Amino acid sequence: MNFTNSTFLLRAAVAIILLTHSLPSIFTGDVNNFGNLYLNTVGFAPIGVPLAWAIKLSHVVAAICLLLDKYIKPAAIVTISVLLVGIVMVHFKEGWFVVGGGRNGWEYNFLLIVVLVSIMYPNGFVRRKG
Numbered sequence: 001m002n003f004t005n006s007t008f009l010l011r012a013a014v015a016i017i018l019l020t021h022s023l024p025s026i027f028t029g030d031v032n033n034f035g036n037l038y039l040n041t042v043g044f045a046p047i048g049v050p051l052a053w054a055i056k057l058s059h060v061v062a063a064i065c066l067l068l069d070k071y072i073k074p075a076a077i078v079t080i081s082v083l084l085v086g087i088v089m090v091h092f093k094e095g096w097f098v099v100g101g102g103r104n105g106w107e108y109n110f111l112l113i114v115v116l117v118s119i120m121y122p123n124g125f126v127r128r129k130g
Contacts, residue, residue, distance in 0.1 A: 005069055007119045014115055015063035018079065022059035031056050042089065055082055066119070076116040083109045 005011075025031045035044075035052030044051055058078050065075035091106035098108045 005122075007122050008069075010115055010119055011066040011069065011072075014112065014119070015066040017112065018059040018063040018066075022056040022063075026056055026060075058082060073120050076120045080113050080116050083113050 022031075025034065031052050032049055034056075035049030039048030039051055040046070041048075059082075062075040062079045065071045087106045087109050091104060091109055094104040094106070095102040096107050097103070097105040
């Protein structure tokens, strides 16, 4: 783990979020419910369960990558893709707010996406000379 990197705290925080969003459902088997009761019913049958596992395992792999400060861009791109699909399929119709002014909105996914982009580009979007 690279504790001296300026993105360490953000990487650790996102890793914790990804792990707590995936590991409990993996250990309880709820990941299968996500596949069967949601993904299969919205058009992903018969691959809802394998897709659910791929999503949850991608969160675990991304968390490990973030903690080890390795393969950050591919891990972030996959995670951002999952978050964007979540916004489109679930959260956008619920509005902006996760709690307070609404329920289950997309503000949380938006924040995670921005943090992941910041981790991918810790110096901003600078052009290389040459």
